[in-house]
Amino acid sequence: MTSVLSGAAGPYFGAFGGRFVPEALVAALDELTDAYNKAKHDPAFGEELARLARDYTGRPSIVTEVPRFARHCGGARVFLKREDLNHTGSHKINNVLGQALLTKRIGKTRVIAETGAGQHGVASATAAALMDLECTVYMGEEDTERQALNVARMRLLGATVVPVTTGSRTLRDAINEAYRDWVANVETTNYVFGTAAGPHPFPEMVRDFQCVIGQEAREQMVALGGLPDAVLACVGGGSNAIGIFDAFLDDAGVRLIGCEAAGDGVETGKHAAAISGGRPGVLHGAMSYVLQDTDGQTQPSHSISAGLDYPGVGPQHAWLADMGRAEYWPVTDSEAMEAFRLLSRTEGILPAIESAHALAGAVKLGRELGSGATLLVNLSGRGDKDVGSAARYFHLLDEESSQ
Amino acid sequence: MSALTDRLDAIRGEGRSALIGYLPVGFPTVERSVRAMVAMVDAGVDIVEVGLPYSDPVMDGPTIQVAAERALQGGTHIVDAFTAVRAVTQAGAPAVVMSYYNPMLQYGLERFAQDLVVAGGSGAITPDLTPDAAGGWLAAARARDLDTIFLVAPSSTRERLHLTVAETTGFVYAASLMGVTGERTSVGAGAERLVAATRAAGAPRVCVGLGVSTGEHAADVARFADGVIVGSALVRCLLDHDDEDAALDALRSKTEELARGVRRRT
The missing domain is CATH 3.40.50.1100 (Rossmann fold)
Known part of the structure; x- marks a missing residue:
């Protein structure tokens, strides 16, 4: 094609x-x-x-199937593209x-x-x-x-x-x-x-420097049996998402799902979901979706994930959203943290809180699609940097050790 | 010809440069910012740039950032700029709005142009909008004879100078140096060269801004530019004094110093 x-x-x-x-x-x-x-x-x-x-980076990054995690995803098969294993720990x-x-x-x-x-x-x-x-x-x-x-x-x-x-x-x-x-x-x-x-x-x-993610992942999935039904990635500015989406854009049968940071929930106004909760405007040099008030003043974003805490989004995502080629789902802080804990405990992989938003999307989509489905999730980064935040979130620090 | 170009040409006829003063509307409040603009006109500013505060002012240094942030916290809106424009023109000075692009875009470019005309404004300066990206704004402004004032910078190529000059009316805003707004100890040495290059690209009027903060600077720039643009040094007068009378005294005194500068024969 x-x-x-x-x-x-x-x-x-x-x-x-x-x-x-x-x-x-x-x-x-x-x-x-x-x-x-x-x-x-x-x-x-x-x-x-x-x-x-x-x-230097260690490419190609591997693809890991995560069956124990997948049990919580309606039985769908779930594969992770392991950008967390790159040198420096992310894409x-x-x-x-x-x-x-x-x-x-x-x-x-x-x-x-x-x-x-x-x-x-x-x-x-x-x-x-x-x-x-x-x-x-x-x-x-x-x-x-x-x-x-x-x-x-x-x-x-x-x-x-x-x-x-x-x-x-x-x-x-x-x-x-x-x-x-x-x-x-x-x-x-x-x-x-x-x-x-x-x-x-x-x-x-x-995008061109990141599209190696999708090029590798597409080949790896084909070698593992075929194209996935959906590819999921978290979206702040959107570089890991466009990096994995690009190779699949012309595979009409593959759903592309960007998971935006919905913070406390899009309806609360405390979120960072530019596509789900913003409107077109210019921020930082490009026209795209922006969280803004009626005067065009940028509104503060909110997310537990510092890497997704941004009131704008890359213009290619805005375009893909408008044409319907990709879907953009809001994922709240608590949904992301639940997925963070789930992957850690079922697979022994600590994801970045950013990437946990994509994992939460996979939990939701897997439950919708059921056991016949195959999902590919971009695990864009590892969670070492988030140990402190996550430990506080889950109240895992002992009284003495937190002092 | 707009009120702005008429005024610039008349000032040139006096054998001097124009003094162009910038203040952001809404700092410290809308009312006080409007009174400050009028006081500035009374003290010798020829043309006023009414700044529209924006949440992400990438071309502004700390002084204007702080003022804009406080104006927005105080609930300043786009319409307040038109109130200020009206007051300035009634005080006898041409007024232009200086705005980043997104507020204009969200307000609606046609509506923005229309309300600016109704308020008596001469045009707008757009620091993050270049002519090659300004299609909608150019159309809205041209239809109403509003001036579209674009910037040139020391990094502008000859080709870019020609492009910018061709789409600019009123005056070309020459950035004296590579950097953001703010007071500096001297004006960039590249300013004179840039003005000459801009004139060579066909610009009938070129005014210089960025870093001009004293009467001495104003006199220096007045040798080669049609206008001297001052922002941060004036905003500083309002930032330094919470008391309005003291702020206005400082503002008048700074304005008079600058006005003497543009009239000095060197």
Whole structure:
């Protein structure tokens, strides 16, 4: 069948995407677009990226069937794409290695990055250490508290971590601050953006660096007996989701389900589900779904997961939602934490709280579809960074040990 | 020709540069921000930029961020910008709104343009909207003879300068340096070069902003630009004084210093 959706090019995805940025950044975005387009067609770049994926990240990541977990999913067969086993513990490394290589190609010596849970920050600090780049990571102050371990990891790797104290003190403000840094230092600095959102070329480029997830997973599933009935992934900005969806976009029989962070519930207003609970608008350089008030002021998002706590979403997801090719389900904090506990106890795998949202989606979908179904879940990250949050959530800390 | 271009041309006829002052509406309250804008006009500002506070102001430094955040916490809405525009024009100065794109988009570009015209505004400055992304806004503004003021930056290529100049009316806003708004000890050395390049791309009027905060800076920029844009240094007067009289005194005094600057013959 011909490819109609896989690998869609920016800057626009239907009515979404584009580039709504200060003029000062246009030259840098053009330079990046140009460098990326050249690199994409340069076999040497592809080979170098493939070598790093194999010898540094540890790709291909495996697919694990989880039968004990699946008993709670209506008896459906459940497979996990194990991005949690990548070096640095999440899918983020796939993207930063690509962007760090590009940074070298355009001759810049410094990278900046934003981070929520710290996964992208850790990955960026890692790539910077590997490729001898100076690295500054912006992180909302609230997130530096929620994810103190990752702050230490980034500093151990040689990065400067700047806690952002403005606005909501979360991912969104970290992005604002990274933009401000970029405008001032664009001559030496490349912005390594962590998700498939933001202005062109980021949504397309980050997707391309992440689509290895779906390419591998599709082959692995076919080898295991056939395409799955559904692919599930959590969606904040949406890079792991678009990374696994892309290879399946033209497989009409495969349902694609993005699990958004519904926090306390979309109806409470305390959530981060941009597609389920937002409307189209421009945030951070692109047109997409945004949590906003009637005046277009961005509304604070809420999620137990720092990595999904973002009021926007990548434009390709907005497009896929509008055309009905992918579904976007809200998953609450408590549903995600229940799935977190379930996978930990039934399979001995601690998922990232972000990825637990996708697991919760699988529990729900499996119960709908029953025992004949096969589900593929992108386990985008591991839960080591979340041990503290999860222990507090489940009241697992002894009185003495918590002091 | 708009009230804005008329005023800029008249000022050029006086052999000086225009002083353009920015304040965000709603800080510290809507009423007080409007009184401050009028006081600024009385003290010598030629043109007022009415800032519309936005939740994610990526082009603004700490001073304007804080003011915008407090304006939004205080319940400032888009319509308040039109109230301010009306007051400024009644005080005798042309007014333009400075707004990030999403509030304009959510309000409705046609409705925004219409309400701006009705309030007597001359146009809008759009810091995160470039002409190549501004189709809807350009159409709404052109239909009503509103000025569409876009920015150029030291990083703009010659091609981008031509593109921007072609779609800009009123004046081209030249960012003096690569960075966000805020007071600085000196104005970027690249400003003069950028103004020259912008004029070479066909711009009849070029005003310079970012980092201009003293009479000395104003005099320096006035040598080569049609207007001198000051924001953070004026906002600072309101941030530093909770008492309204003290704030307005500081604002008048800063405005007078800047107004002397744009009139200084160097």
